[in-house]
Amino acid sequence: MTETIKLMQSHSSVRRFKEEEVPQEDLNEILTAAQMASSWKNFQSYSVILVRSQEKKDALFELVPQEAIRQSAAFLLFVGDLNRAEKGARLHTDTFQPQGVEGLLITSVDAALAGQNTLLAAESLGYGVVIIGLVRYKSAELAELFKLPDYTYPVFGIALGVPNQKHDVKPRLPLENVVFEEEYQEQTTEVIKAYDRVQTEYAGARATTTWSQRLAEQFGQPEPSSTRENLEQKNLM
Ligand SMILES: Cc1cc2nc3c(=O)[nH]c(=O)nc-3n(C[C@H](O)[C@H](O)[C@H](O)COP(=O)(O)O)c2cc1C
Numbered sequence: 001m002t003e004t005i006k007l008m009q010s011h012s013s014v015r016r017f018k019e020e021e022v023p024q025e026d027l028n029e030i031l032t033a034a035q036m037a038s039s040w041k042n043f044q045s046y047s048v049i050l051v052r053s054q055e056k057k058d059a060l061f062e063l064v065p066q067e068a069i070r071q072s073a074a075f076l077l078f079v080g081d082l083n084r085a086e087k088g089a090r091l092h093t094d095t096f097q098p099q100g101v102e103g104l105l106i107t108s109v110d111a112a113l114a115g116q117n118t119l120l121a122a123e124s125l126g127y128g129v130v131i132i133g134l135v136r137y138k139s140a141e142l143a144e145l146f147k148l149p150d151y152t153y154p155v156f157g158i159a160l161g162v163p164n165q166k167h168d169v170k171p172r173l174p175l176e177n178v179v180f181e182e183e184y185q186e187q188t189t190e191v192i193k194a195y196d197r198v199q200t201e202y203a204g205a206r207a208t209t210t211w212s213q214r215l216a217e218q219f220g221q222p223e224p225s226s227t228r229e230n231l232e233q234k235n236l237m
Contacts, residue, residue: 007120007124011120011123012166013128013130014130014163014165014167015066015130015159015165016067017071017072017128017161018162021073022073022074022161026125029121030118030122033121034114035114035117036117037110037113037114037117039114040110043106045081045106045111046079046080046081046114046155047079047083048079049077049079049146052073052074059145060075060135060142060145060157063138063142064138068132068159069132069159071164072160073162075132075157075159076157076158077146077157078115078155078157079111079154080107080152080155081151081152082103082107082152083149083151086098086150086151098236099237100237103236104231107155108155112155115155118158118160122158122160126163127160127161128161128165129158130158131157132156132157132159135157136156137227139154139226139227139229140229140233142154149234150234151234151235151236152234153234153236170202171198171202174191192212193212195211196211196212
């Protein structure tokens with residue numbers, strides 16, 4: 001096992017941080033590692049907004065009340081970004097048509113890969129990290145707070161800091177329920193129920209709902225309309 005694999009296999013999200021700064025040098029290393037992630041056609045269709053002022057973190061916390069945001073030493077907002085693409089494309093064409101699912105997938109995947117590099121680089125330096133996807137539910141408000149222009153939207157944030165908690169590694173689904181040989185293998189509900197038990201046991205006293213109940217909460221209703229509205233407003237749909 002390599003040190004890199006060991007690091008990856010020992011990941012667990014950290015949501016409580018000490019009141020300690022992250023030196024600029026470390027942030028530079030982390031973000032340079034983030035930038036080396038692969039991206040669709042090397043378009044690098046994302047940007048990162050580094051939030052360090054407590055004032056801005058508090059303003060964000062008002063919108064997205066996740067304790068990790070206001071406790072973080074740095075909050076990194078990952079923005080899906082075709083704004084630079086527009087400027088590049090317009091050097092050669094009068095039409096720019098990024099609206100649709102492809103543009104969203106390109107930008108979200110690029111941001112996610114850079115985000116995962118950020119997470120691993122930060123953890124390798126001993127920092128704690130959690131991804132905050134709930135920012136999407138306040139897309140329009142975030143667009144205003146961070147002055148996001150056309151063709152950009154918040155994908156997720158990363159709260160980063162010196163850890164003040166440590167959880168055991170969260171058990172994943174058994175590998176054979178996720179990785180299939182040669183063709184797709186649809187899973188039985190027994191697999192789901194078994195993982196519900198694993199997750200409940202892992203969470204112990206912290207368990208309030210089961211894994212499948214959380215699936216029901218997420219997918220048992222239409223998606224929040226605010227995300228779509230913001231994408232329409234930013235000319236991405
Ligand atoms: C796209 C994405 C969005 C997430 N959003 C949140 C969030 O808003 N709040 C939070 O506390 N955790 C969030 N998480 C963290 C997940 O809950 C966590 O990764 C998952 O439960 C697995 O736990 P682990 O990271 O500790 O292994 C998010 C993770 C991802 C990948």
